[in-house]
Amino acid sequence: MPRARKIPLLQTPGSEDDGVVPKNRVRKRRVEMIAKEVKTESPQENFLRHPEIEDFANKSDNVYSQSIQPPANWERVIEGIRSMRLSEHAPVDSIDPDEGVTSLQPKERRFAVLVGSLLSSQTKGHVTHEANQRLLENGLLSADTMDKADEATIKSLIYPVGFYTRKAQHLKQVAKICVSKYDGDIPSTVDDLLLLPGVGPKIAHLVMIMAWNKVEGICVDTHVHRVSNRLGWVSRPGTKQGTRSPEETRVSLQQWLPKEEWVSINLLLVGFGQTICTPLRPRCAKCTVSEFCPSAFKEISSTASTSKTRRPKKEL
């Protein structure tokens, strides 16, 4: 399906956005402003539907952290991956998390985004989506109704998403907190989101982008983590070793990757990781940027030699 619209991501006023926490007052006003905007059309909808297209309308606002020298050729690599992404469809591209949700009021829509993100961990996109639709059909996609709902009901509705038992508990707890502390809305900062049960760094940053249209950090999932390490883009502080956790990867990436790429890098690498730079047997022969990849052709376990899959060493 053709995708051509430009993405009007909300611009960041001034230069408050250099990684430092903005003043509360500024943030609050931004939130109110965004809340009004999403009623008609939410920018992150477009971001999700058009990952390959320029994310930030106002480039002059972009801040380059540059506390660390960027890896050589990173721009050519991103360009190459972008081309590969356009020519090959990835599962992540068919996910439309806003389907059926856009009709909701902003507050409910944000809560729905949070729920969807919570459900998504270790779960295929379409499974997450279907679970979310069932919650919607049963009127549970609001903090108020979710809070009142029976935990067993929630559990049965979200099955078979990964870890559905725990997620059902988390959803109830999250709903209660949203009702009691946020008037049915969701927290509007990463720090506050992290206080919610079941919400870790990956989900917190994803929700900030999708629900609040605010970029406080890169959303690093297992794909971004793996691909970044294979490319040699990230390392443990003061060493040349790869990072050991997505959170380390996030911090390392943010030290050199220009902010204008912080949003798009996720879908770019997720789709790339799903189709070409796969966890098991990456298709290096199909990859057009393998010449820039220190790990290229080093993880190809000889096809069907024995049943023992030799754990590929990280060559970093």
Added chain:
DNA sequence: TTCCTGGCCA
């Protein structure tokens, strides 16, 4: 067997 757009707990 391993992984799926992770996070919690000991």
Added chain:
DNA sequence: TGGCCGGGAA
């Protein structure tokens, strides 16, 4: 830091 939650797909 590692075990655990979890059904389903490749």
